[in-house]
Each structure stands twice: as structure tokens, then as C-alpha cells.
Amino acid sequence: MVDDSVLGRLRFGREDAERDVTDGLLLRGGFLPTAASRAAMSGLKMLIIGRKGSGKSAICMHLMANGAHPGGKALITPDDAAGDEIRRFELQGLPGDSAKSLIWRYVFAVHAARHLVTHAKDGHGKRPDSVKALSRFLKQNDELPGDRLGDRLAQGARGLQTALSLEAFGFKAGVELAQAPSEGARAARQLEVVERGVAQAFTDLGCADAAHAPLLLLVDQLEQVWSAEPDSNSMVIGLLLAAKHAAGFYGTAVRCLLFVRSDIYDSLSFGEGDKFHGDELRIAWTDQALRGLALARARASAGPGLTEEQLWHQLFPREVAGEETVTYLFRRCLPRPRDAIQFLNLCQETAWLIHGRDRILEADVLQASRQFSAWKLKDLTLEYLIAHPFLDRLFPLFQNTGYVVSRAALGGRFDAAAQTLHRLFPAYAEALTLSGIIDTLYTVGFLGVRRGNDVVFAGGGELPVQPHETEFHVHPCFREALGATSAIDLRPYEPVVAGDRIAAGNTIPVAQGTTVVGRDYRLLRELARSCDSVLAQIGREVGLAREARDEISQRVRRVLDDANDALAHSGAGAFLDSEGHLFTAAHYFTDLAAQLRASGLDGIADARDRTGTGGVANRIEDEARRLRRMAGGSFGGSGNSAGF
Numbered sequence: 111m112v113d114d115s116v117l118g119r120l121r122f123g124r125e126d127a128e129r130d131v132t133d134g135l136l137l138r139g140g141f142l143p144t145a146a147s148r149a150a151m152s153g154l155k156m157l158i159i160g161r162k163g164s165g166k167s168a169i170c171m172h173l174m175a176n177g178a179h180p181g182g183k184a185l186i187t188p189d190d191a192a193g194d195e196i197r198r199f200e201l202q203g204l205p206g207d208s209a210k211s212l213i214w215r216y217v218f219a220v221h222a223a224r225h226l227v228t229h230a231k232d233g234h235g236k237r238p239d240s241v242k243a244l245s246r247f248l249k250q251n252d253e254l255p256g257d258r259l260g261d262r263l264a265q266g267a268r269g270l271q272t273a274l275s276l277e278a279f280g281f282k283a284g285v286e287l288a289q290a291p292s293e294g295a296r297a298a299r300q301l302e303v304v305e306r307g308v309a310q311a312f313t314d315l316g317c318a319d320a321a322h323a324p325l326l327l328l329v330d331q332l333e334q335v336w337s338a339e340p341d342s343n344s345m346v347i348g349l350l351l352a353a354k355h356a357a358g359f360y361g362t363a364v365r366c367l368l369f370v371r372s373d374i375y376d377s378l379s380f381g382e383g384d385k386f387h388g389d390e391l392r393i394a395w396t397d398q399a400l401r402g403l404a405l406a407r408a409r410a411s412a413g414p415g416l417t418e419e420q421l422w423h424q425l426f427p428r429e430v431a432g433e434e435t436v437t438y439l440f441r442r443c444l445p446r447p448r449d450a451i452q453f454l455n456l457c458q459e460t461a462w463l464i465h466g467r468d469r470i471l472e473a474d475v476l477q478a479s480r481q482f483s484a485w486k487l488k489d490l491t492l493e494y495l496i497a498h499p500f501l502d503r504l505f506p507l508f509q510n511t512g513y514v515v516s517r518a519a520l521g522g523r524f525d526a527a528a529q530t531l532h533r534l535f536p537a538y539a540e541a542l543t544l545s546g547i548i549d550t551l552y553t554v555g556f557l558g559v560r561r562g563n564d565v566v567f568a569g570g571g572e573l574p575v576q577p578h579e580t581e582f583h584v585h586p587c588f589r590e591a592l593g594a595t596s597a598i599d600l601r602p603y604e605p606v607v608a609g610d611r612i613a614a615g616n617t618i619p620v621a622q623g624t625t626v627v628g629r630d631y632r633l634l635r636e637l638a639r640s641c642d643s644v645l646a647q648i649g650r651e652v653g654l655a656r657e658a659r660d661e662i663s664q665r666v667r668r669v670l671d672d673a674n675d676a677l678a679h680s681g682a683g684a685f686l687d688s689e690g691h692l693f694t695a696a697h698y699f700t701d702l703a704a705q706l707r708a709s710g711l712d713g714i715a716d717a718r719d720r721t722g723t724g725g726v727a728n729r730i731e732d733e734a735r736r737l738r739r740m741a742g743g744s745f746g747g748s749g750n751s752a753g754f
Contacts, residue, residue: 193335
């Protein structure tokens, strides 16, 4: 057993890697090595791609920490001023992507030069002429260590567009650049001089040898300066081209690592994009990996002896809403560390801070779940505000309804809203079609698509939504915020007629010691048989989603339970109003079939059904008609071959 003070110490870390380094758990055992981190540290991959909150910056911060990388390292995080300089940078004679690659190459060269000037003294105790030349170059071009990146970029941009001071390398810019055919050619020539000087210094110090740890140049937080405009895309494309150039030009002396958000990277389109596939690694998290991360962080805060059993079965409740707690928690997170950290911290805070408990109860998890769902729906809007500014206007299509939706039903809802959406977002009219919004909602992780017996959400290299796919599920993360907590929006069974008569005591007394198998008893048995028939049909409809089958079955079992209760009353010496039961059940079945047809899901099941058994709605309607005939007939009449 864990002691009462453990919950107070339990933390899962900060939500952002920048703070998690300084006052969180990232460097205290809370970093979980993954394929992405191993690829980044080993140099196998140059381009780490992932969604917001997927752990890109955590890898970056871990590499920047002491001891994580044995060589030199420099972190480049553009601010607004730097981003503005790069976006506006142009050179006559060069396309935008190529021009912006030159300014990034200049940034890399300057960072390498600074490193070499310091490293020559601290690491080698000598300053070859090539290093002295770099030192003079930095001073002559005002590349001082304390300047902000934006200021240095402004200085470098002016130098590339006019003339850098290259006398430190014995280069007379005014003479040797006079014959350059264009501004772009002149800038490229100047940059080559600087890069050759940097490469020579690496060689002279022995830092270009394969045995020497490379200088690591890490670029992160590009989303802070990116927009969906062409200049922003050129800025990122230029960065990719510059990193590829640096890998070839400096060899093993320099290694670039770029951390790019997936929506930014996926929006790029350029001729050399196919050359980067081998450098890419997309971060993907499984539930199992997130559980491992949660346990590692729990141990880092509460103590290394904490076991999985203690965490998930003692500090947390064993079950929540009928599910194993760990399954409940991670099903409701998008597959990324930030979501898991937020949700788990919220559960701890709800129990310990708000309610003053030493254990997390089921009620605490349920309360945290509601708050977390609201957070995530808002966060999704903000995450894609630039790429999909209309996203939050699509959420009402899923509010207060079932979380399983067919293409046909969604099409009907979208048609009612399309005119308003096109008026509000005219620039996105081509994307605001039924197939367009399905693709968007699937890409951002809001909707999953049913494939076979599984529901697949984007994020693990899955295929995009195919035209023939017709059943979609809202991610569990967003359901509570939308009020979409049931698979299908079905009205619950309320036995109004039967219930009222039970409450009023309208029962028919039966003489003690007699056995009566009359009309009322048989009608109730037939109602139970109808329910069993519908339940059997539901079980055969494998084309319906499991959640939908469960939802419909739950409603039908409520009718069956009510019929069985009535039969139990009859066994106690009184018969209830069986006709009232049948009419109420028949009316509910008719309504249920209509709701099922309106959802479009029964049509999906029929299309997939290869046994010829028919749809659930058809069976429910058949039973509703049969029950009405029985209730309307008379004992001994022709309503039923059994004697009704």
C-alpha cells in the first residue's frame, strides 16, 4: 500500500518542455526514450515531425541538457522579429525558397563560427589562423554573442543583399563581386566564402574527423513565426534546403536537427520535397508508450519504488465508468504526451487540491474528464487556427447527438450550414464541402473512420478517408464537451402508460391459489419475445459499430426488463395492463426505428450485410406492427396463431 502523503507528491510534469526542464521532471527521470529521440540523438534523422504537444521540444531540450550530447550545441528559436526578417528576405535573380535558404545558411555559418572561436580555446587550447579569421569576421560584421537573433538576421540580410565584410578571409568584395550577374549570385558567392572559412577551421582543429562529436544545430518553435502565407512556407522550405546543404558541405562536423510541426510540414510543396523522405521521422505515440511515460514521471515525483499496481489501482481507482482506469484515461487523450500530462495532473489536482483526498476517486476522474474535454476542444481550435480557421464552426454539427455519425447524416447537417460557412470563410469555400470537412476533421484527429471492426484515427501513417467509407466516430477526447456521450442519439424508453397504471394501482386481482394463463400474461410474454428477436437481430448486424449495437441493445433491454417486471407482478397475484405495455413498447419501437434510420447507420449496416437478414430498423418496425396487432385483437381472435 502507498502511504497517505504520496498523492500530494505525485506530479506528471509540466505541459511544455521549456518549463519542464527548469522546474519540472524532464531532467529528473521524466524523459522517456523513444524512436524519435533515438533517431535524433544518433544522427539517423534530421527532421523530427510531430503534432503540437507530441514531444518535439522535449527531445530538443533533452539534447540541450548537459551530457545528452558530447559535442557543441546551439539552439535556434526564431522570434517574431527574426521570422519577419526571413519572410521578407528577397534576392533579385533567385526564387523565394532559394533566397531564404541563403539566409538560413548564413545563420548556421555564424553559429558554427561562434562555436569554433570558443571551442578552439576551451577544447583545444590553440587558435589556428582559420579560427582567428572567423573571430575577425564576426567582429567586422557585428555578429556579437549577446545580440538577439532578429537583430543578427537583419544585419546578415543587409550584408547578403549588399556586401559582407570578408577581408578576414582575404576576399575583396568590391573587386571580386563586381562581375556577379545578379544580387542572388553576389549573395551566394559571399556566403560560399564564409562557409569555406568555417569548414577550414573545423578541419584545422580536427573537429571534422568522424571520431569528433559534431556541432549540433537545433531549430525549434517555428510555429511561433509561421502563417499559412506563401512567404512563411518559403521560410520553412528555405530552412530545409539550408539544413540539407549544411549536411553535405560540413560533413560530420555539423549536424542540423529540425523540429517541425506536422501541419506546417504537410502544407509544404516544393520540387525537392522527395529528397527529404529519408531524413524524416514522424513522432507517433501508442497507449502503451504513454502509460510508460506516465509511470516514469510518477516515479520521478513520488519515488522510484512506485509500481504500476500502486499507481493505477491504489492512487487511482481500479475502474471508471465500467472501464479499467488506465484504459479510460488514455482513450480520452489524443496520442501525445501533453494531453496525457494535462489529464493526469488534472485528476490529481481534483482529488488532492480541490477535495483534499489522499486517493483519487472515480468521481474525481469523471469531474476532471469533463474539464479536460472542454480544454481539448478549445485547444484543437487554437492549434489549427491558422491552417483551418473555420474549425470551431464545424463543432455544432456534432453537438448533443450521437458520437457515431454516417456520411449521409453528416451531409444533411452540413447542407443546412454550408451557406453560412461559405459566407463567413469565402477563401476556404473549396475546402468547405462534405468531403472536405470530413478530410479536415479526420486529419486533425477530431473524427475517426470505421475500417472493418476498428475505428482508426489519424496520426500513425494511416490512409486518408476513402470515398467509400461512410461511418465516422468523434474522438472520445471531445465527446463530453460536445454532449455526445452516446453512440446514437436515441430517446430512452419510458413506459408512460404502464408506469402510470402501476403507480395508480390499476391491477386486476386474482384469486389466491389459482393459475391463470390468460390474455394479459401471454401479451407480456409476446412482448418479451419481440425484445429477444430484436436483440438477436442486433447481434447479427456486424456492419453496425459495436458502440451502436450496445446503445440500441441497452434501449431494447430496458423494454425487456420492464416486461419482465410486469410478469413478476403477475406471479405475485396481480396482472398488469398488458395492452398498455404493448402499445407503449410498440410506439417506442416505431420511434426507435425512425431515429436509427435518421442516423444513417442502419443503412450502412444494410449495405455491408451479406446474409440477407435485413436491418435492425426493419426488424424493430416488424415487431412494432406485430405488437399493435396483438394488443388490438381479442382473446381467441385471429390476431395470433397462439390464440390471440
